[in-house]
Amino acid sequence: DAGVIQSPRHEVTEMGQEVTLRCKPISGHDYLFWYRQTMMRGLELLIYFNNNVPIDDSGMPEDRFSAKMPNASFSTLKIQPSEPRDSAVYFCASSLGRVNTEAFFGQGTRLTVV
Amino acid sequence: AQKVTQAQTEISVVEKEDVTLDCVYETRDTTYYLFWYKQPPSGELVFLIRRNSFDEQNEISGRYSWNFQKSTSSFNFTITASQVVDSAVYFCALSPGFQKLVFGTGTRLLVSP
Numbered sequence A: 001d002a003g004v005i006q007s008p009r010h011e012v013t014e015m016g017q018e019v020t021l022r023c024k025p026i027s028g029h030d031y032l033f034w035y036r037q038t039m040m041r042g043l044e045l046l047i048y049f050n051n052n053v054p055i056d057d058s059g060m061p062e063d064r065f066s067a068k069m070p071n072a073s074f075s076t077l078k079i080q081p082s083e084p085r086d087s088a089v090y091f092c093a094s095s096l097g098r099v100n101t102e103a104f105f106g107q108g109t110r111l112t113v114v
Numbered sequence B: 001a002q003k004v005t006q007a008q009t010e011i012s013v014v015e016k017e018d019v020t021l022d023c024v025y026e027t028r029d030t031t032y033y034l035f036w037y038k039q040p041p042s043g044e045l046v047f048l049i050r051r052n053s054f055d056e057q058n059e060i061s062g063r064y065s066w067n068f069q070k071s072t073s074s075f076n077f078t079i080t081a082s083q084v085v086d087s088a089v090y091f092c093a094l095s096p097g098f099q100k101l102v103f104g105t106g107t108r109l110l111v112s113p
Helices: none
Strands: A005-007 A010-013 A019-024 A031-038 A042-050 A053-056 A065-071 A074-079 A088-095 A109-113 B003-005 B010-014 B019-021 B024-026 B032-039 B046-052 B059-061 B064-069 B074-079 B088-096 B107-112
Touching: A005 A088, A010 A019, A019 A088, A019 A109, A031 A074, A042 A065, A042 A074, A053 A065, A074 A088, B003 B088, B010 B019, B019 B107, B024 B074, B032 B074, B046 B059, B046 B064, B074 B088
Parallel strands: A010 A109, B010 B107
Antiparallel strands: A005 A019, A019 A074, A031 A042, A031 A088, A042 A053, A065 A074, A088 A109, B003 B024, B019 B074, B032 B046, B032 B088, B059 B064, B064 B074, B088 B107
């Protein structure tokens, strides 16, 4: 299997622009997670899905952030409008069977908002 | 409250030295899971181990070993005979009950030749 695939790997955008991050989980995995990593806050779980349904979005920082999972093989994290403080590495991860089992992470998207 | 503390921000060792990364956790749940992940310079997070709260048996995998002690709420990770390729940031994480993971702040390990 190719693992969790994220795109783009790097994104530079101007403040106020819409940003969409994409994730393809490992085939057959029923959990999908979006994390954000910053120097100040470390690794934070933003939202996770089970069988394409959002289960817990309590980590989403504000209404500018939204996530969707239209099918089992694709998810998006959207920021609209983006702000410089959104600059971070965003990881997608997937797992099978439980929310707290081994999760496989993508290589992340490094987002820079200028 | 659920919390993971990795007090060591950065550790530097010379190749072939043994090194222990500390992890202390807080939870009121009697059932929980503990994890270690490695983040090499390439950036992705790599799963290393998962233990449940009912299994305090120490585990060894090659040069890696883990010491789980409920009495001190610790889940420490030791690398024996460290190598340059072990240089990475290591994260300890906690999942209380069957809830989402809470990560520690990570320990950066630098292994020099």
